[in-house]
Amino acid sequence: MSADIKWTKKDLLCLYDLSKEEIIHILDTAQEFKKVSERKVKKVPALRGKTVVNFFVEPSTRTRVSFELAEQRLSADIINMVADSSSLKKGESLLDTVKNIEALQADIIVMRHSCTGAQDFIAKHSKCGIVNAGDGAHSHPTQALLDMFTIREKFGRIEGLNVAIVGDILHSRVARSNMWGLTKLGAKVTLVGPATLVPEEFNELENVRVCHTLEEGLRDADVVNMLRIQHERQNASYFPSTGEYSKYYGLNEGNLKYLKKGAMVMHPGPINRDVEISSAIADGENSVILEQVTNGLAVRMAVLFLIAGAL
Amino acid sequence: METPEKLFGASEMQLAIEKIADLIMAEFGKKADDKKEFVLVGLFKQGVPLAERIAEVLRKKYNYSPEMAKLDISMYRDDFGLRSALPIINETIIPFDMHEANVILVDDVLSTGRTIRAALDALTDYGRPDLIRLAVLVDRNNSEYPIKADYIGFDVECDEDYKIRVEFSENDDVDAISKVVWKR
Numbered sequence: 001m002s003a004d005i006k007w008t009k010k011d012l013l014c015l016y017d018l019s020k021e022e023i024i025h026i027l028d029t030a031q032e033f034k035k036v037s038e039r040k041v042k043k044v045p046a047l048r049g050k051t052v053v054n055f056f057v058e059p060s061t062r063t064r065v066s067f068e069l070a071e072q073r074l075s076a077d078i079i080n081m082v083a084d085s086s087s088l089k090k091g092e093s094l095l096d097t098v099k100n101i102e103a104l105q106a107d108i109i110v111m112r113h114s115c116t117g118a119q120d121f122i123a124k125h126s127k128c129g130i131v132n133a134g135d136g137a138h139s140h141p142t143q144a145l146l147d148m149f150t151i152r153e154k155f156g157r158i159e160g161l162n163v164a165i166v167g168d169i170l171h172s173r174v175a176r177s178n179m180w181g182l183t184k185l186g187a188k189v190t191l192v193g194p195a196t197l198v199p200e201e202f203n204e205l206e207n208v209r210v211c212h213t214l215e216e217g218l219r220d221a222d223v224v225n226m227l228r229i230q231h232e233r234q235n236a237s238y239f240p241s242t243g244e245y246s247k248y249y250g251l252n253e254g255n256l257k258y259l260k261k262g263a264m265v266m267h268p269g270p271i272n273r274d275v276e277i278s279s280a281i282a283d284g285e286n287s288v289i290l291e292q293v294t295n296g297l298a299v300r301m302a303v304l305f306l307i308a309g310a311l
Numbered sequence: 312m313e314t315p316e317k318l319f320g321a322s323e324m325q326l327a328i329e330k331i332a333d334l335i336m337a338e339f340g341k342k343a344d345d346k347k348e349f350v351l352v353g354l355f356k357q358g359v360p361l362a363e364r365i366a367e368v369l370r371k372k373y374n375y376s377p378e379m380a381k382l383d384i385s386m387y388r389d390d391f392g393l394r395s396a397l398p399i400i401n402e403t404i405i406p407f408d409m410h411e412a413n414v415i416l417v418d419d420v421l422s423t424g425r426t427i428r429a430a431l432d433a434l435t436d437y438g439r440p441d442l443i444r445l446a447v448l449v450d451r452n453n454s455e456y457p458i459k460a461d462y463i464g465f466d467v468e469c470d471e472d473y474k475i476r477v478e479f480s481e482n483d484d485v486d487a488i489s490k491v492v493w494k495r
Contacts, residue, residue, distance in 0.1 A: 005399070028400075029400050031402075032383070032386075032400045032401075032402060032403065033386075035403065036386070039436065039437065040437075040438070041436040041437075043436075044386035044387060044433075044436070045386070045387055045432065046385075046386040046387070046388075074386075305386070
């Protein structure tokens with residue numbers, strides 16, 4: 001268990017803002033919440049009487065469902081708002097929408113938005129605790145936390161591990177959040193993908209390197225995190241075709257030989273079978289894809305618990 | 312800052328712990344033939360070493376080794392968000408089925424009764440015990456809930472501006488019970 005650390009943050013916006021100790025504290029807290037979901041009674045009263053609003057301006061299914069279940073297991077009251085049915089459609093500003101949520105005495109807003117920094121802006125103007133469930137290509141802290149939780153669970157540590165993140169790094173908030181979190185905890189991160197999707201600037205960050213072949217990227221990797229190729233990018237000339245992308249950057253039996261024995265294969269989901277990852281590997285013994293989903297619930301419970309306690 | 316007033320030292324604490332063990336056995340041990348099994352559940356933080364101390368006496372004096380558990384009640388508190396610091400969640404370890412168990416909850420101090428209320432909620436989420444008893448080293452006699460201890464080491468009357476601090480050498484440097492000014 002972590003040393004006596006006092007959690008005081010009312011928002012979780014970006015792992016960049018957290019100290020190493022704070023990240024470890026979230027992971028330790030999540031470990032106890034994971035056990036709640038393994039009991040017969042999968043519910044604790046920690047957030048009884050608190051109201052959590054899931055405000056998803058950008059659509060999401062799995063992250064929203066995971067947050068929603070986490071909130072239910074903590075006994076919070078929940079409201080779900082999506083952009084399509086919200087007054088944003090009718091011309092209301094984002095801040096006004098949030099102020100209206102606040103007027104309903106909501107305590108925490110879990111928010112996803114396609115614009116980078118939307119949550120930071122709202123956090124500055126709201127008394128509610130703000131949990132970033134993804135903003136633009138910037139940050140998705142709970143995804144990175146659940147990835148780190150899963151890595152730590154298997155290896156018992158994060159420090160000193162080599163983690164390869166493969167795919168569309170340019171547009172990926174998952175990659176950025178993982179990068180901040182993993183390097184803070186002492187891991188080395190390798191970003192792998194075509195030059196059009198992996199900005200060279202990331203080479204300048206400490207303990208981060210960029211490479212453009214899977215062979216080089218997978219060598220020495222203890223963990224490989226395969227990112228989803230987003231359909232909306234496929235016609236935007238970042239790469240010639242999905243088939244070609246899959247051939248050079250998809251994880252399959254052909255290039256599995258580059259991977260260390262016992263290396264862990266992750267994917268934030270939803271997976272495109274046989275595009276970025278072959279079915280055999282996604283369902284194989286190295287894959288922890290479904291464990292990531294289970295752990296996501298525990299990590300989100302921990303985050304909500306800590307935020308609610310700091311309000 | 313006012314210095315803590317020491318109330319009891321190591322030898323007095325040991326006697327009180329033996330008294331608690333005797334009281335438990337007076338209830339559970341008297342039917343020699345069909346001795347009722349029971350388990351000790353220590354509440355974090357100081358109920359955990361206390362439960363170990365009670366178990367040690369039970370082993371040595373009565374040759375009985377109860378099953379042991381540790382319970383953290385942070386997720387069940389009713390003062391969530393009211394406290395300045397969020398408690399660290401310790402690892403709950405219950406290595407047996409709580410269903411139909413005879414449970415003795417162990418905590419260092421019984422004060423308002425709110426911790427025990429939370430512990431009862433937590434325990435019953437793990438199963439449906441046949442019976443739950445409460446053992447405390449110190450009873451302050453100021454319970455705000457209808458909760459009373461069954462096995463008590465010391466009865467201490469104490470002004471509400473003070474709190475009772477129990478220290479065990481396992482977690483702290485010494486064995487001691489003292490009265491300290493409560494900084495709310």
